[in-house]
Amino acid sequence: MTFLWTSKELNAEQSKAVREDRSIFLVACPGSGKTRTLTYKIAYELSRLENHRKFVVALTYTHRAADEIHERIEGLGVDTSQLWIGTIHSFCLEWILKPYAIYEPALAHGFRIIDSHEQENLLEELCQTQRGITYWDCDYYFTDQGYVLGCRDHSKHQRLHAIFELYFRHLADNRQIDFELILYYASLLIQSQPQIAKVLANIFQWVLIDEYQDTKRIQYKIVAAIVRAGAERTRLFVVGDPNQAIFGSLGGFAMSVTELRQLCGVHIEERALIENYRATDRLIRYFSNFTVQATAIRGAGPDRAFNSAICYNTDIARDDLDAELVRLIRLSTAQGIRPEQICVLAPSWNLLAGVTRRLAGALPEFQFDGPGMVPFSRNPENFWYRLSRIALTQASPDQHVRRMRWANEVIRDLGNEGVDTHGLVAKQLLRESNSILLVETDGLRYLRLYFDALMARLGIDWQAYRLLSEHHQAFFDSSAAKVERLQREGAPYISEINFFRKVFQHRRGITVNTIHGVKGAEFDVVIAFGLLQGMIPHFSEEAEADGGNASANKLLYVVGSRARKHLYLISEKQRMRGGRRGPYSATSILIEYLFDYDAV
Template sequence: MHLCVEFRDFELILFYAYQLISRHPAISTLLGQLFSFLLVDEYQDTKRIQYSIITAILKAGQGATKAFIVGDPNQAIYQSLGGYPIAFGDFKSMAGIDIEERELSRNYRSSERIIDYFGNFNVHATRIEAASSDKTYQSLVSFDETVSKAGLETELIRLIRFNIETTGIAPHEVCVLAPQWTHLASMTRRLVANMPEYSFDGPGMVPFARDTENFWYKLSKIALTQASPTMYVRRLRWAGDVLNDLEAAGASVSRFTRKSLLRECNAIKIDETDGLSYLRKFFEILFANLAIDFRLFSLLQEHHTAFFGSSQARVDRLKSEGSEFIGDIETFRKVFQTRTGITISTIHGVKGAEFDAVIAYALLEDMVPHFNDPNGQESALKLLYVIGSRARKNLHLISERGRIRQYSGEEYQATRQLVSCKFSYDQV
């Protein structure tokens, strides 16, 4: 008898992996013999339980397994979510092996002026030297705490156009940031409506319910993407997810493979301009060709009702807010395409990415840092460090006026750590 357990929760995977290694030390020994190297990136966002698993393997390997660990404690912005920038000495002690500490001081991304700026927000003293081909670029770094909330949209449009049309930066190299998704969704839709000549990749532009556990959402990934060599592995994985869910729902799928399911999907041709109508027809045709009546399976029927009900409500709401294009099939297809437009993201969401121009707004106390953050002002420094270090060439920071606290009625003030930074800002 074979027992197959599917873990959908990453925390459960970590928990059981740790339990296995703790209760059965031989597993660590075996893994230490299997792996010649353990490579850890962004170590400052690694959780304590992950360190325990890694160091158990290294310790069991008794030096046979090498480790290469890279990170920046100044970018440890996930501590409230469990990220832990472990001290070098603590890691060395846990691993029980000799580890050499080195400093990566060269920055191959940003200009000297950008580096000089975000260096003001160092929590851990680090030495950073500009080494990019654009290190002498005459970067523009601006900070505006006078624009009103009512005028924010106009100012963002001006800065976007300035960077693209005046400085020659490509649209996909422009990023607009804010602390939370709630600040971004409606703004994204307004920017799209007022700048139709540019495409945007961000929240508020997904025309249907993004429920990653919904069966029909998973199938829509295949329905809305074209067969191509660059998408093949990804679509093959999605097909596997669909077959697993079908089997879990009680359908017989033994006669299908991931490849045969993709062939069935690729063969469907529908002439339909409305996105939701397209998906309804696609699903009906596919299941007719598979000879499966999904309505016989309660889970699939419930997911179907939920997917189309919430999606229709979302499309109707977005249309009422002025996004008339949101229901078109081409808008639906963009959801899973490679992103090519102006990026809209949260500060946490953009970590690890880089852009020629970064525009950040809502840099306000109790937003940066969040009022619930136990590390307060230290977290504010790290968030500002991350914002600044995303930019290669130009950086624009905004602490708009006129945002009112819901309960007290008081106005949000600019982030204290940003206001206290003394820098020769540019007028753009």
């Protein structure tokens, strides 16, 4: 039965995009219902599948976004058995690398994906072979031509290339790959083995890409190869906002519809969503100043006339910043704003970790969701991380659908590793899991005991399987290191099982995040600090032809467009640069923007 909706659920623009049979390139302004439109498009096309062997594939930027969209579709009552949704890395791993690794000599004898902890340790060790190089210089990404260094200091590139030569050799010798190599080998395979794209094109009726502006060229090419092989039978639905393309340093960019048409070899219809249902007219007028690509935005929400407070503070000293954040949070809650509708932002993680814990101490009546509050390693490709979602989530009616989906994923992973899962179904796995009763209060010890107990109940000798054993060690080594670091930084409670259980709960309390990490979210109140030249834009971008202005504009656009009601911006004084270069100054674009700010 075809999925239907009413005019109260989607507006005319959104409905046309959902019903369009041809490939679509959809430019969506902030607050335009992009995720809802994408969700309804997936539900609509799932309901129209006439062949049980066909799939709808949706590629999201994060696993959290994939889970959210999946749950929304299930909530609409649409069967998701023919939906695959996840990140491009997970897609490449499941649909290209695992089935076709035998055709790539570097993967043919097996491989394991290293997690971020293992990668950091390895690179830190290799950095010691070159003077003046640290782990933070080692950002890189792949194109189909090879790897590209993310470090903008070209004087370090020769030394970095020497490090990466050792790095890639170590991975090859140990049959390991990292997340960037997933994309590289997927691209190699799909180019060298044309039958792969043809097979996938016969399976996928629709391929949908969320947040296209964050997509790397190598990712565009992988998807385009499949769409091109489908010769108009495999259709593409691409949605995003070029003004929010803030992952350029990692290779992400907003490809034009003209170039995408040429790459895919199919016609792609260009559409736009221009009605903003989130922000007030005043907020829209404010953040529209920071657009780098002309796009139409029109206020359409019921509260568009609300008198938003937009404040910019350049007088607060760094030492007084915590007190100011506390004041703004208390002011917001006194105005009736719920804690989960408040977000505190900064340009980078290193500004946030300590702030999160200090805010939690100063405001004990509130919960906080932020860096320094996740006590174990989060690697979605690690089997034991996947299983930990079930271990740490309470069995309840509102969690049943999620836990069933996770249980099916665990069973599939076991089967992929060679475990005989014949007769094992999700209900049985959850029943065995629910019957495990442990009184252990230490989070990591709890998980060790839980994993052993569940595997014993299922009759699985996990230590007999090489990859399961390697994943087990990697999960606990990286988790132990993270717990130790967080305890050393002033969070002695972080190892407790109660904090472990919070990881997979629906977001609660006040959000503390980076600008990059909060993209796609919305809050009644946004409080952003660290708006400083050298951070926005990053000091490495100041040498660019435009002085980093385009990058700074995109970040400020994202900050401003997250808010529904109030926006508080802070360029704190007396935050010192390294190398005795004095204090940071306020972001120049903000200083130069003449706006009628409200009193702080």
